[in-house]
């Protein structure tokens with residue numbers, strides 16, 4: 001028997017799937033992170049090359065480990081031993097069959113919003129890998145595009161800034177100051193309105209809180 005929260009999340013998730021499909025994304029709703037892992041693995045043929053961005057969601061839910069454990073050619077930037085190697089792996093990731101990422105926010109009508117410092121993650125989202133799989137917790141759904149941008153800039157970005165502890169104003173106050181500091185992690189703000197080619201971007205909505 002589903003709880004009211006589970007029912008609401010499923011109703012919202014399925015409505016969002018329909019909106020994403022009108023924007024030419026492939027889209028799925030999974031009630032749990034465990035089911036989302038199974039769905040993601042089912043979308044990727046064995047022996048495909050796979051890589052990912054710096055998303056905490058896909059690590060915390062166990063998806064990156066699942067790809068390591070499977071029969072895939074994994075390019076994992078987390079294994080880089082130097083900034084130079086990290087840069088090389090970022091470039092190699094742009095030529096993979098599948099790139100896995102989360103999104104910083106998504107509007108109720110199916111627009112993705114992502115912020116990036118280096119730009120490797122949003123570059124892969126825009127062009128390069130043959131397929132992109134986006135994992136999105138239900139906590140990242142915003143009422144409209146303005147709210148999605150506000151969420152990405154005022155919630156996701158400052159929390160990410162604490163991960164890297166650079167000298168940015170948000171690390172002093174916990175909120176965004178629209179900075180241009182050398183350590184700014186918000187160099188790129190990318191709005192993805194549609195998937196082109198059709199179904200290149202596959203969005204898996206998860207009916208649980210994932211990431212921030």
Ligand code: SF4
Nearest residue numbers: 157170176177179186
């Ligand atoms: S203060 Fe700078 S680094 Fe921090 S969230 Fe705002 S733009 Fe990004």
